[in-house]
Each structure stands twice: as structure tokens, then as C-alpha cells.
Amino acid sequence: MGQVPAATRTLRLLRYLAGQPDPVTLERLASAVGLPRSTAYHLLNAMIEEGFVVHLREEHRYGLGVAAFEVGSGYVRQAPLQRIARRPLAALVDIVRQSAHLAVLHGRDVLYVLEERAPGRPPLVTDVGVRLPAQLTASGRAILAHLPPAQVRALYPDRSAFVDRHGAGPPSLSALRTLLAETRQRGYAVEDGEVTPGFSSVAAAVLDHNGHPVAGVAVTYPSPSRSEATDEGAGGGTVDEAMVAATRHTASALTHRLSGR
Numbered sequence: 001m002g003q004v005p006a007a008t009r010t011l012r013l014l015r016y017l018a019g020q021p022d023p024v025t026l027e028r029l030a031s032a033v034g035l036p037r038s039t040a041y042h043l044l045n046a047m048i049e050e051g052f053v054v055h056l057r058e059e060h061r062y063g064l065g066v067a068a069f070e071v072g073s074g075y076v077r078q079a080p081l082q083r084i085a086r087r088p089l090a091a092l093v094d095i096v097r098q099s100a101h102l103a104v105l106h107g108r109d110v111l112y113v114l115e116e117r118a119p120g121r122p123p124l125v126t127d128v129g130v131r132l133p134a135q136l137t138a139s140g141r142a143i144l145a146h147l148p149p150a151q152v153r154a155l156y157p158d159r160s161a162f163v164d165r166h167g168a169g170p171p172s173l174s175a176l177r178t179l180l181a182e183t184r185q186r187g188y189a190v191e192d193g194e195v196t197p198g199f200s201s202v203a204a205a206v207l208d209h210n211g212h213p214v215a216g217v218a219v220t221y222p223s224p225s226r227s228e229a230t231d232e233g234a235g236g237g238t239v240d241e242a243m244v245a246a247t248r249h250t251a252s253a254l255t256h257r258l259s260g261r
Contacts, residue, residue, distance in 0.1 A: 009035060010043050014052060014068065023056055023063030081215060082114045084257050085206075089116045089217070092250045096243045098221040100250075101126045102206075103139035104214065108155050108163075110140040113215075124220055125196055132195060133163040135170055135179075138203035139216030141189035142251075145180040146205050146213035152180070168194040188244055189216070198223055202239050204251035209259040217251040219243055 012033040017024070024032075030040035044062055047053040051067035085102045092100045093116045101124075102114040109131040117123070126132070134140025135156070144152055156162065156173050163169075169191075170176040183189045192200045203218035221243070 006043070009033065009039065010047065013040065013043055014047065014064075017053065017062065017064050018068065023054075023059065023061035025061055029062060081258075085114055085215070085217070085254055086116075088250050088253055089114060092116070092217070092219065092246055093118050095246045096219055096221075098219050098243070099124055100217065100219045100247075101139070103137070103143075103216050103218065105134060105140065105143045106131060108134055108161060110134045110137050110143070110216065112139075124199070126218075126220060133165070133169075135162060135176055136165060136168075136191060136194045137216075137218070138189045138191045138201035139218040141179065141183050141191065142203040142205040142216040142218070143213040144176075145183040145189065146207065146211070149177070152176070165195065188248055190239055192223055200224075200239070202244055202247050204248045206251050206254040206258065208255075214258065215254070217247055217254065219247050 013029060013035075016029060016032050026037060026041060026044070029035075029044070030037045033040070035043075044053055044055070048055055048065070051065045052071075053068075054063050054065045055061075056063060081104070082102070089100050089102060097118055099115065099117045099121045101112050101116070103110040103112045103126070105111075110133075112126045112128055112130050112132075115124075115126060115128050126137075132140070134144055144155075153173065156176060159172055162171050162176075164171070170179050187204075189203045189205075190200065195201070199220055200223045201218045201220045203216045205213040206215040206217060208214050224240075
């Protein structure tokens, strides 16, 4: 048990490095994870010996090593998120009788990594491997709503970052911020015809043990008329309360699985 604090500190250093666009200095690393400079130095040297970190001596900075890449590649090969989500997503489809999918953020896009199609439902554009603009999709909005404002601003620095598919969706950072604020307040994300005319989606975010959004669970269904729905979404569309509850329950169950609770 005496080694657990050291392991925790090491993993925090590694996680911080993985989240940076460039190698960073020892001082910045130590400050970011709340460690004494000497402690961070010794932990980094241990990771250098194992290949997880490289020391760029000329720049006086530290970056990720090849071993870190191998770990990431192993994650992709094993696809644990998809494995964990497959049965809950299938159960969600059984409940709502509509197709459901799981997506992860990939830059300003969402990448669909899992789909469960409901019997008799038509194929959707959200097939596995497809990428779509995050700000237009319910899954993307659910994820973006849980990101720090600075990260959202970095993803969408100007109007050129906003893709328009069917003349709908937020065209600017201020409009996106308003939409994401509504999403947080509501507790789930919606879109109505902004990806595919005639279809709507509802989504909720899956969070890791740090509260960081790692994926979005969404259900896509034919857009109902206002008279058929029980709740109205922000985009002029309507959603069914039972569908929302089932989607949020699935995302919450995956969150608990990923966080180890």
C-alpha cells in the first residue's frame, strides 16, 4: 500500500502530459499536479526509464514517450468503451424501440463507435466510423456541455469552425454557449433535423471518474409533430420524456461502470 500514493502521482503526471498539445517544463508539470519539484523530477525519471516519458534536454521540457503511445494503441485495439456499452445500448433500444448509438469527441467532430439499430428502423447516417460536426449532433452537444468553457472556445475560435449542413445549428461561439448552457440546465441534449431532416435525437454524456465527458449516448427517432410530444426541446423539436429518462439512465450506468463505482 505504501506505493499507491507514488503510483497515483505518477498517473496524474502522465494524464496531464497527455492533455497538453506540446511538451512542458518540469515547473509547469509540478505546479499543475500539485507536487514538489523534486518529487515530480524523480517520478518523471522513473517514467523515462520505462519509456512513458521523454526528456527534451535542449528545450528543458518533458513529453510523452513511445510506451504511452503503445498504451493508447492497446486501448484502441481492445475497445473497452464499446465492450462496456454494447449491452446497455442494446437494452436501451429494447426499451425505446428506436436506434441508439455511442459517439466520442474527435476534434470538432463526433466519431460514432457503436450503433444498435432497432428492428424495422431505417439505416441512419450515424453508422460506426462516421464523423459529424459535434455542434450539430445531440451526442456532440451532450459532450461539449461538460467541457470547460476554455476548451470549447479553443475548439471554436471563430465562425469558420462552425459547419452548416441544413441551414440549422449554432453559427457562432455565443450561440453555441447559449445552447450548451440550456443543455446543462436541462440535463440532456437535443437536435431536430440538424443532422438529417425528418429525424431528431436526444443524448446524454458519459463521464469518467474525473467528471470528464468521454462519450455521448443518443437515441435517434423520426421527428414527431408537436401534438405527439410531451416535452419541447431547445431546437424547436420535441422529445418524449420516457425516451429521455431511458437515455439518461443508460449514460448514468456507463458513467458508474467507467468510474469504478
